[in-house]
Amino acid sequence: MSNQHAPIIQTIVKVVDRREIVDGIFNLILQAPEIAYRSAPGQFINIRCGEGCVPLLRRPFSISRVDGELIELMFNVIGHGTRMLSSKRTEDTLDVLGPLGVPFGIAGDYETALLVGGGLGIAPFPFLTDFLLKQKKEIVTFVGARTGRQISERHMTNVHVATDDGTRGLRGTVVDLLKKYLSGKPSKRHKIFGCGPTQMLKALSELASASSVDCELSLEGDMACGMGICQGCPVERADGKKKYALVCTEGPTFNSNDIILR
Amino acid sequence: MIESFSIRGVEFRNRVLVASGTFGYGDEVKDLVDVNELGGICTKSLSWKPRDGNPPRRIVETPSGMLNSIGLANIGVHAFIEEKLPYLRTLNTAIIANIAASSIQEYCDVLNLLEQQEGIAGYEINISCPNVKEGGLNFGTNCDMTRQITARLRPLTQKPLIMKLTPNVTHISEFARAVEEAGADAVSVINTLIGMAVDIRARKPKLSTVTGGLSGPAIKPIALAKVYEVAQVVKIPIIGIGGIMTAEDAVEFLLVGASAVQIGTANFIDPATGVKVADGLRAFAETQGLSDVGQLVRAMESNIQFSVIQSWL
Numbered sequence: 001m002s003n004q005h006a007p008i009i010q011t012i013v014k015v016v017d018r019r020e021i022v023d024g025i026f027n028l029i030l031q032a033p034e035i036a037y038r039s040a041p042g043q044f045i046n047i048r049c050g051e052g053c054v055p056l057l058r059r060p061f062s063i064s065r066v067d068g069e070l071i072e073l074m075f076n077v078i079g080h081g082t083r084m085l086s087s088k089r090t091e092d093t094l095d096v097l098g099p100l101g102v103p104f105g106i107a108g109d110y111e112t113a114l115l116v117g118g119g120l121g122i123a124p125f126p127f128l129t130d131f132l133l134k135q136k137k138e139i140v141t142f143v144g145a146r147t148g149r150q151i152s153e154r155h156m157t158n159v160h161v162a163t164d165d166g167t168r169g170l171r172g173t174v175v176d177l178l179k180k181y182l183s184g185k186p187s188k189r190h191k192i193f194g195c196g197p198t199q200m201l202k203a204l205s206e207l208a209s210a211s212s213v214d215c216e217l218s219l220e221g222d223m224a225c226g227m228g229i230c231q232g233c234p235v236e237r238a239d240g241k242k243k244y245a246l247v248c249t250e251g252p253t254f255n256s257n258d259i260i261l262r
Numbered sequence: 263m264i265e266s267f268s269i270r271g272v273e274f275r276n277r278v279l280v281a282s283g284t285f286g287y288g289d290e291v292k293d294l295v296d297v298n299e300l301g302g303i304c305t306k307s308l309s310w311k312p313r314d315g316n317p318p319r320r321i322v323e324t325p326s327g328m329l330n331s332i333g334l335a336n337i338g339v340h341a342f343i344e345e346k347l348p349y350l351r352t353l354n355t356a357i358i359a360n361i362a363a364s365s366i367q368e369y370c371d372v373l374n375l376l377e378q379q380e381g382i383a384g385y386e387i388n389i390s391c392p393n394v395k396e397g398g399l400n401f402g403t404n405c406d407m408t409r410q411i412t413a414r415l416r417p418l419t420q421k422p423l424i425m426k427l428t429p430n431v432t433h434i435s436e437f438a439r440a441v442e443e444a445g446a447d448a449v450s451v452i453n454t455l456i457g458m459a460v461d462i463r464a465r466k467p468k469l470s471t472v473t474g475g476l477s478g479p480a481i482k483p484i485a486l487a488k489v490y491e492v493a494q495v496v497k498i499p500i501i502g503i504g505g506i507m508t509a510e511d512a513v514e515f516l517l518v519g520a521s522a523v524q525i526g527t528a529n530f531i532d533p534a535t536g537v538k539v540a541d542g543l544r545a546f547a548e549t550q551g552l553s554d555v556g557q558l559v560r561a562m563e564s565n566i567q568f569s570v571i572q573s574w575l
Contacts, residue, residue, distance in 0.1 A: 007293040008291075008293045008294060009293070010294050010532070010534075048531065053325075053326040053478070053479045053480075053507070054325060054326060055323060056323060056326055056327065056328060056478055056479070056527070056531065057323050057328060057530060057531060058530075058531060095532075097294075221318070222318065222319050222320065222321045222322070223321060224321050224323075224328060224330070224527075224530040225529070225530040225531075225533075227286075227290055227291060227533070228286060228290050229284065229285060229286040229290050229291065229529065229530065229533075230283075230284070230321065230330070230332070230530050231283075231306075231315060231320070231332045231335045232320045232321035232330065232332065233318070233320070233321070234315065234317070234318050234320065234335075235318070242312075242314065243314035243315075244314055244315065244335070249290075
């Protein structure tokens with residue numbers, strides 16, 4: 001857990017493209033060179049979705065991929081803000097703050113990175129995949145969703161699938177899928193990178209601990225600012241030095257040993 | 263154009279400050295805003311010991327507003343002095359230390375310790391936090407207690423003593439009068455309003471503490487009415503707070519009786535809001551042909567006597 005020191009930038013960016021990639025999941029591509037050049041996998045940006053008072057606060061999104069001066073986001077429509085974003089057109093502009101948060105800790109002597117995403121938890125993985133490939137790491141990706149129609153494999157590699165309804169891959173959770181994969185394999189060659197709903201991350205963290213695999217998690221938090229000023233997004237620390245860490249500035253990525261999920 | 267004003271001899275470069283709890287300790291947002299362009303910074307509330315704050319969930323967005331239940335999470339006054347004050351001291355803006363406590367003695371202890379430090383222009387006393395069990399609102403909703411705290415703190419400092427009042431009372435003006443009589447130099451009006459939000463599927467409150475403090479543009483009309491009410495009964499300066507997003511909002515507050523304003527929730531969206539509001543205030547005063555932004559203070563024209571309005575408040 002370390003605080004980031006790279007400057008945060010507030011900038012107006014242009015929408016380059018917006019499309020629905022699979023059922024209910026949108027991809028938004030922004031021209032944001034200042035942020036793109038400074039970002040690392042696991043970081044996020046905070047977007048003002050409209051100009052008025054509804055929605056009032058910015059909405060945080062993982063940086064899903066960086067391609068030159070372009071940033072890609074992945075989201076589904078869950079409220080006012082994401083509905084507004086889903087109707088943006090090419091040439092529209094957005095007020096964006098970023099890059100925010102601490103990137104995934106990709107260091108370590110592991111050979112194989114296990115990327116484990118539940119639902120939209122896959123959002124940071126395309127960026128992470130690009131990064132890990134440059135580090136010559138082997139990657140195995142585990143993607144879980146409610147149903148097969150919601151599975152995207154874009155810009156990910158070596159993808160294994162689990163669905164709640166069994167329409168694609170294993171019927172069950174993405175953590176079940178990983179458990180099956182890990183059984184019988186020596187643990188020290190692996191490092192897990194997980195992102196998804198809290199209960200999934202909790203199960204993942206328990207599996208990682210039981211299998212002695214190093215594990216980095218990316219969390220969500222209800223935050224007003226994304227910069228550490230509102231104190232709105234605490235997560236319990238495991239070390240007891242302080243009770244809470246802030247998801248926005250001390251995360252959103254944490255080693256699973258450093259936090260307690262409830 | 264004159265933009266400055268003063269409270270008890272301390273000069274503020276303009277009439278726009280940032281509200282406690284919405285600007286951290288000033289260093290978090292230095293990449294994004296020239297804090298020296300602000301009239302002042304009210305620090306995150308400081309208590310004697312560090313406070314962890316409340317469990318999540320602490321923030322819920324509501325229409326044109328937000329509920330928070332942070333629970334006065336702060337690093338404590340000792341760490342503030344060691345880690346944050348050296349940076350704040352380098353700034354060319356007024357640093358107002360906001361103090362929160364769970365006993366009168368704790369208010370006095372924190373203020374006494376800060377009195378020994380360089381770089382603090384004045385104090386804002388938080389007797390109105392709705393999100394903690396002890397202190398906070400228990401003090402701020404009890405007029406006699408409010409008076410006592412003010413009277414106990416007054417002799418401890420020659421610097422400005424600003425009491426931050428809660429709107430969660432029947433007549434806020436009675437509290438304003440009490441602190442004026444007890445020697446306060448100014449009042450901050452208003453802190454957040456108690457509110458709540460419910461997750462209908464889980465049938466549970468959205469905030470871990472059930473209720474929280476409502477802020478943002480949703481409360482601006484209420485804040486204006488409270489400032490107006492207070493302005494009828496006190497002579498000390500009023501610092502207007504509540505949902506200010508633009509310079510036009512700030513002008514409204516000045517007209518109804520505020521001598522200055524604080525920007526709160528808007529900082530979470532754009533930390534430069536305070537600087538933009540200060541620029542906008544100056545520009546508005548220019549278009550009105552004024553020579554001093556202060557000429558807008560208490561300058562609302564109304565034909566209705568306050569005594570008539572009083573019966574509605």
